[in-house]
Amino acid sequence: MNAITLLTDDHDKVKKLLADGEKTDASSPDKRRSIFEEIKREMTVHEQIEEQIFYKELREHPKAKDLVLEGIEEHNVVDTIMGELELTEPTDEYWGAKFKVMRENIEHHIKDEEGEMFPTARKVFDSDELNELGKRMGEMKQEAMASLQA
Ligand SMILES: [Fe+2]
């Protein structure tokens, strides 16, 4: 599978979970917890395959390097917010606010990737390279998901 298709499919899945989570309220803590856990699992694995495979190859191209460094910093910010939300009870009055800020940050990051980084990647990689990167990321994703479920 093409690397950009794989990553964009992940983005679409997370955006849907984020929209679902924002519709919840403190009267459904279990639902909040399960949606958050799924977002965290998806984002953790997604960041891992991006940083270890896609970003790693892309940053070798001078035109793309700054976009990659910015992407890594945005991952760090998202990880920090997810870490806080994990420690917040779903019935806490701050849960909704933290979730919303997490959503804004993830959606901003997705816009940067899809709007700037992926178009740059399409210029510097040919379609064989994109397919090869997609294959490696797909394999790493399967392994990482399996180990998180174990
Ligand atoms: Fe991404």
Ligand SMILES: [Fe+2]
């Ligand atoms: Fe990313």
